Amino acid sequence: MTGPDPIDLLAVGDLLTDEERLIQSTVRRFADERIRPHIADWFERGVFPVRELAPELGALGLLGMHLDGYGCAGAGAVAYGAACLELEAADSGLRSFVSVQGSLAMRAIHAFGSEEQKQQWLPGMAAGELIGCFGLTEPDFGSDPAGMRTTARRKGRGGTSRPEGGGDWVLSGSKMWITNGSASDVAVVWAQTEQGVRGFLVPRGTRGFTATDVHGKLSLRASVTSELHFDEVVLPDDAVLPGVSGLRGPLSCLNEARYGILWGTVGAARDCYQAALDYSKSRVQFGRPIAGFQLTQEKLVEMALELEKAHLVAWRIGRLKEAGAARAAHVSFGKLNNVRSALEIARSARTVLGANGITTAYPVLRHANNLESVLTYEGTSEIHTLVLGEAITGTAAYR
Missing domain, CATH: 2.40.110.10 (Butyryl-CoA Dehydrogenase, subunit A, domain 2)
Incomplete structure (x- = not known):
């Protein structure tokens, strides 16, 4: 018998359906071929080729993929989450584009627009022709x-x-x-x-x-x-x-986007962990790879534990969402936990890479920097803590 996959120790990926795995692998291949060769340069120059990439993302069915009709794919919540995971494994900016396009702008029109508004905007947005x-x-x-x-x-x-x-x-x-x-x-x-x-x-x-x-x-x-x-x-x-x-409209859209985040951050965490694991096997100090030292192994184990727990949280919330049982507190749970875990993994991975970890030759500090924004946007960690506090105690403490 072979040992467990070091990147997915609990085989959480096996919980996906064949269709969900196909979507995930398709998005991963796109990210590997189309994004990874360029992302360090885009990050360093502070650019993102929206007009160039949007039609390609549209052709893959990723824009508004969890919406029905008007050129949208009508995919399930877990399939959408798995796509967000692979997008953010490449870069948070890529997943943010897809989230804002589909879960915020398109979702608002889809849920609250007139039929004329839907026909005017949604097909072009799903195709990536309109942003x-x-x-x-x-x-x-x-x-x-x-x-x-x-x-x-x-x-x-x-x-x-x-x-x-x-x-x-x-x-x-x-x-x-x-x-x-x-x-x-x-x-x-x-x-x-x-x-x-x-x-x-x-x-x-x-x-x-x-x-x-x-x-x-x-x-x-x-x-x-x-x-x-x-x-x-x-x-x-x-x-x-x-x-x-009322605020019910925009806040319901934000909840959709937060759902994508709680999956996406698993991808950023996985990318950091994998970079640290691969580096530790090739970096030789004191006559052997640093993967053979106890302190390095402890870091890698802690990363693997947090990664798998976050992955399971995302999967569970996705299944609740598909069953119509997910509540705002569930999404807050996922965003609060998974962003926090991803940040810790990124910071620990950087220490494994040493000075190399601060360069764009490796993805770790880029992910760490991005995750600092993800921690704050679409609900700060403080706000999600209070959402969960109210769910637990029955008492709101926002003011």
Whole structure:
């Protein structure tokens, strides 16, 4: 009998169906052939070729793959998770692009848009011909989106302000840390109105709408991150997402994206662990590979334990999601645990690689830097702790 796979000691991969494994292997092959040869250079230069890669990702069926109809694949939750794992094993920026496109922008239109809006945007977005972004976070309001200052007011065509019915909408404000922002053909923007928070579709080129890229990032460098500005942007009535009002809309989309994160971070962790394991077998010190030293083996064992636990957490939440039994607290559990585990694995792996670990020749510090952003975005570790605290005690402690 052969021993266990050192990268998957508990054979968690065997829990996937044949179709899920095929999807995972297809995405892994794409990442190996199309992303890995270039990602270190993209990260170092701070670029991500969105327009070049989006049609390729669309051709694989990865954009909005867990949605039904309109050119979307309609894949199950675990299949989508396995795809996110392989995307983030290449780079968090790649998985972020797919998450924002599918779980945020497309999901918002799919869940809350009119049939006309769905037909206008979703097929092109699924094919990667159109890019979307999701504007919720503001410079002063991240964890507390209810305090957003971006507003939309009704304006009669004759210039008279009116709270309800007829006329155009006028959108004013700004959004910050928006993935895909400047590359997008349409922005899904959430704003305060007299009827509560509403979602608006703002096409590229709309007068008064500008997107400015954020520079100087030390994390998620292979990703487009932007600030969106809305200077009295006039929108027609059919720009509003009619199917939802209040924060339930954007928060439900965020929960979808967080689900992708709890799988994706397993991929980043696996890539770091594998790099450390391979390096330890080839790096010779004191006359033998460092894999033969007890302290190195302890590090590798701890990484393997955390990796498999995170993988099992992701799989279990995926099956709950497919059964319709997953709750927001389950997703918070997964994001909080798996990002934390992935960060620890990345940091430990860097110590195995020594000075080589700080270069782009190896993926470890790139993953570690990216994971610092993943720890914070789409719900900080503090917020997810409080979500779980409320689930456990029945008492909210946000304020």
